[in-house]
Amino acid sequence: MQETLHQEARSDSPYTTKREYQTREVDIGSLKKASGDTVQPRLDGVDHTARPTWKLRETIEFYRDILGLPLVHTISARGWGDPGHPDFLHFFFDAGKGATIAFFYYIGSDLTEKYMPEDHHFYSATHTAWSVPTAEELQCWKTTLEARGLTVSPYTRHEILESIYFRDPNGYPIEITLRLRDVEVIDELDAKLTLEAAIQVEDELRTKGDRLRDIDTVWRRKAKLVEEFIGER
């Protein structure tokens, strides 16, 4: 099976010819839904996350020597595929359960403005939260990293997660999180109703030439949906 996939890739490289998967806009309306299909492929956790870096030494020293995550794999290659693709290093640090934190270092390239770190929630939204199994482990990360001189956020308790946050030398936000409880069937149902409420009010306001401006509007529509759901009307 693996060899078959490889042969297909070799005979017609998607990096050079069939680039539509990278360039074509995704039009939801033209796609078939999973619910109308008889096949459902499954995912099985994280293999790796990847981000670019322009700080080779600092990134390796931070992840390997400060965080203490083993460097487990490095690819070093001539640039290929896209015209002008620089030669590069692609390296991976062990993040547990087979997952890795990966970086690309594009040799001879300069950081562009678009990739400069910002102190803004739009920027911080792109992050990966790495899990720990126990509260003791979360506490151990916080105290250990602080003892190693890093600035770490206070503990932040979300609904089902408790997290700490810090940044790497690239400015990338990192979250370490503890799952406080399992998600239950009612969580899934509630999630569906909240987003259904949001989609409904957003669609209605857009039709009127307006836009969704606050969460209160969602909460009010949610009340309507929950009322209908539990039959309180």
Added chain:
Amino acid sequence: MVVLYVLDVKEFLPIVETARKISDWTVSKSDKGYYRISSPTEIVLNRKAMKMKPAVWYGLFTGGMNGEIAEFGREEVRVIGTNRAL
């Protein structure tokens, strides 16, 4: 009249526990996972009294709210009745 719906999960149960202590408010539980809290006038909740962390506090009404938020501060929220359609 103000109505809140609260999902039956431990993060939000302090709202239900608070509501049960206030004689004017009515608390009922559906078998579909939501509490319904109603008040004839307004609903006022205090974050520290409920021992809630900010990240949960600011999502307090995610279960659904029939009313209008008159004030939403870091420590106290006040929801009043409204005739606006949901």
